[in-house]
Amino acid sequence: MAVTRFCIRSYPQDLKVFPSPAARISLVWLLLFLLGLPFFSGKYITFVAAVCGVSVISALGLNILTGYTGLISLGHAAFMGIGAYTAAALANKAGFPFLAALPLAGLLAAATGAVVGIPTLRLRGLYLVVTTLAFEFIVEHIIYHWESMTQSDRGISLPTPDLFGYTLDTYESFYYVVLVLAVATALFTKNLAMSRTGRALVAIRDRDIAAEIIGVHLAKYKILAFVVSSFIAGIAGALYAYLLGLISPDHFTFNQSVLYIAMIIVGGMGTVMGSIIGAVFMVLLPEVINAISSPIASAYPILSPRIGAVSVIVYGLVIILFLLFEPNGLYGIWIRIKRYWKPWPFTY
Amino acid sequence: MVLLDIQDISISFGGITALGDVTLSVDRGTLCAIIGPNGAGKTSLLNCISGFYKPDSGTIVFEGQDISKYRPDQIAQRGVARTFQNVELFANMNVIDNMLLGRHHHFQIGFLKNAILGYRAKAETIHRQRVEEIIDFLEMEQWRKHLVGSLPYGVQKRVELGRALAQEPKILLLDEPMTGMNQEETEDIARFILDIHEELGTTIVMIEHDMNVVMDISERICVLDFGKKIAEGTPLEIQKDPEVQKAYLGENYESVLEGARRS
Numbered sequence: 101m102a103v104t105r106f107c108i109r110s111y112p113q114d115l116k117v118f119p120s121p122a123a124r125i126s127l128v129w130l131l132l133f134l135l136g137l138p139f140f141s142g143k144y145i146t147f148v149a150a151v152c153g154v155s156v157i158s159a160l161g162l163n164i165l166t167g168y169t170g171l172i173s174l175g176h177a178a179f180m181g182i183g184a185y186t187a188a189a190l191a192n193k194a195g196f197p198f199l200a201a202l203p204l205a206g207l208l209a210a211a212t213g214a215v216v217g218i219p220t221l222r223l224r225g226l227y228l229v230v231t232t233l234a235f236e237f238i239v240e241h242i243i244y245h246w247e248s249m250t251q252s253d254r255g256i257s258l259p260t261p262d263l264f265g266y267t268l269d270t271y272e273s274f275y276y277v278v279l280v281l282a283v284a285t286a287l288f289t290k291n292l293a294m295s296r297t298g299r300a301l302v303a304i305r306d307r308d309i310a311a312e313i314i315g316v317h318l319a320k321y322k323i324l325a326f327v328v329s330s331f332i333a334g335i336a337g338a339l340y341a342y343l344l345g346l347i348s349p350d351h352f353t354f355n356q357s358v359l360y361i362a363m364i365i366v367g368g369m370g371t372v373m374g375s376i377i378g379a380v381f382m383v384l385l386p387e388v389i390n391a392i393s394s395p396i397a398s399a400y401p402i403l404s405p406r407i408g409a410v411s412v413i414v415y416g417l418v419i420i421l422f423l424l425f426e427p428n429g430l431y432g433i434w435i436r437i438k439r440y441w442k443p444w445p446f447t448y
Numbered sequence: 449m450v451l452l453d454i455q456d457i458s459i460s461f462g463g464i465t466a467l468g469d470v471t472l473s474v475d476r477g478t479l480c481a482i483i484g485p486n487g488a489g490k491t492s493l494l495n496c497i498s499g500f501y502k503p504d505s506g507t508i509v510f511e512g513q514d515i516s517k518y519r520p521d522q523i524a525q526r527g528v529a530r531t532f533q534n535v536e537l538f539a540n541m542n543v544i545d546n547m548l549l550g551r552h553h554h555f556q557i558g559f560l561k562n563a564i565l566g567y568r569a570k571a572e573t574i575h576r577q578r579v580e581e582i583i584d585f586l587e588m589e590q591w592r593k594h595l596v597g598s599l600p601y602g603v604q605k606r607v608e609l610g611r612a613l614a615q616e617p618k619i620l621l622l623d624e625p626m627t628g629m630n631q632e633e634t635e636d637i638a639r640f641i642l643d644i645h646e647e648l649g650t651t652i653v654m655i656e657h658d659m660n661v662v663m664d665i666s667e668r669i670c671v672l673d674f675g676k677k678i679a680e681g682t683p684l685e686i687q688k689d690p691e692v693q694k695a696y697l698g699e700n701y702e703s704v705l706e707g708a709r710r711s
């Protein structure tokens with residue numbers, strides 16, 4: 101009985117996004133680090149950090165669809181592409197400002213998401229995967245062949261974004277925009293996951309019969325998952341476009357879709373922390389491989405053409421190893437380490 | 449007053465008639481049992497009421513509305529809750545989350561407000577309170593944060609009952625709530641069902657094989673056999689019904705019914 105009383109007093113605490121003070125403190129440190137990053141690192145690292153941020157946003161979007169709702173999509177890069185090209189077209193051809201192009205990119209991607217979601221209501225598992233795959237290829241095809249709009253593989257450039265009268269003409273300034281949006285997306289996703297809506301999504305993933313019997317409208321929530329996920333992907337795509345300044349069809353290919361699936365698997369499906377860690381990990385991995393391999397390549401020039409292949413193999417290996425040995429991903433490993441060090445029953 | 453009025457529903461699966469022109473009406477506030485041998489169509493009847501099966505013909509009127517063509521979630525929202533013969537739970541969630549999911553349609557706030565912390569916390573606290581009351585009621589305090597998939601079968605059935613209760617249903621459909629339980633667990637569940645019936649005044653339709661329990665706690669009994677309703681009445685009437693004795697209990701019916709009468 102004593103236990104019950106204690107727990108009853110702690111409902112509000114159960115409901116907090118960051119229940120323990122320790123978690124909140126380490127979060128503040130992390131945030132300070134991220135805020136200071138451009139000051140103590142070079143231009144290139146700031147750029148890579150911004151790419152990480154864009155990937156985090158996008159991975160969080162995919163996590164809502166695949167991680168929480170269990171709908172596997174191989175078309176995530178296509179939604180990003182729609183967002184990116186919408187922003188590029190609006191900014192380049194119609195002169196839309198950043199603050200208008202960005203949400204419109206998200207909205208068009210979301211509308212497409214709703215349309216793609218409808219046929220998937222009747223599909224499950226592999227059939228759904230194949231449908232989203234077809235969607236990916238259709239979008240790739242359109243981007244490549246709609247020359248008048250996308251300029252095909254010559255790429256389309258974007259003007260320097262403006263925000264409240266400031267010109268974001270450096271990686272540093274745009275990094276902060278990405279950082280703010282990444283934090284906002286993470287908080288949104290976390291809140292969503294802990295709410296009625298999030299529980300309904302997970303319910304559909306875990307057991308759709310049971311979800312229906314308690315009153316969850318399956319079609320509505322599946323479409324909702326598609327819409328929210330593709331909206332976030334569209335925003336991420338637009339940010340990516342502004343960050344690069346020039347986009348071309350090969351930024352949004354099937355490979356990229358697979359990469360995003362890999363991010364949420366490696367980080368840990370169905371967790372916000374997992375998507376964040378996974379996205380950062382998968383963006384940094386090739387950088388690390390590069391840093392290790394470039395001295396090797398300069399010492400043995402004969403190997404240099406093979407280095408690219410090696411990085412692809414390492415990528416693949418990482419995913420397979422996670423699938424085999426750690427289905428809970430990097431975040432799962434982190435939780436296990438924490439639990440090991442925490443005298444579990446007494447901290448409550 | 450009639451709460452649920454089933455008129456002549458039929459459903460067949462490739463030649464097998466699972467239900468043939470079954471008519472049953474359930475008054476508000478009664479505890480009604482459905483019995484019958486395996487394959488008689490009892491689960492199919494519940495599936496029709498809760499919308500998983502669409503009857504080939506007939507009507508199912510709940511509170512004056514024909515629900516026979518509604519989706520399961522629409523029917524749930526109108527106040528029909530159920531449990532399954534083989535539990536249908538969210539195995540990867542804990543007991544509290546399973547029951548909170550039962551409160552899905554009691555949340556009145558939309559998706560965007562949901563994702564904003566202040567609103568979410570306020571709404572959640574209210575529903576959490578209700579869930580804790582149900583956990584108290586079903587005496588499951590010790591398991592509240594356990595993953596449902598790791599709990600013993602008997603406890604899982606209780607979680608499922610709790611999730612149905614969390615829906616605050618007008619009618620509760622229970623498919624063999626005591627199957628696979630030991631004597632003690634059976635008695636617990638029987639007591640809970642009686643408490644739900646008497647304290648909350650919930651109308652209950654229950655499929656059950658345990659004759660002692662059925663005769664003991666139900667007010668009306670409906671007997672199905674090969675998709676047909678062969679009898680309906682009070683426990684005493686059913687015990688005396690020769691048709692029931694023949695169809696349902698086979699050769700050694702007398703000993704079973706005698707046993708039920710004595711206990």
Ligand SMILES: Nc1ncnc2c1ncn2[C@@H]1O[C@H](COP(=O)(O)OP(=O)(O)O)[C@@H](O)[C@H]1O
Pocket residue numbers: 461464465466484485486487488489490491492493
């Ligand atoms: N979804 C289904 N597909 C095919 N046959 C079914 C289906 N549901 C029920 N049946 C058949 O209908 C009959 C009644 O089944 P059921 O309602 O489960 O019986 P009970 O619950 O009384 O044991 C059985 O012969 C069963 O095989």
Ligand SMILES: [Mg+2]
Pocket residue numbers: 490491492533
């Ligand atoms: Mg059955």
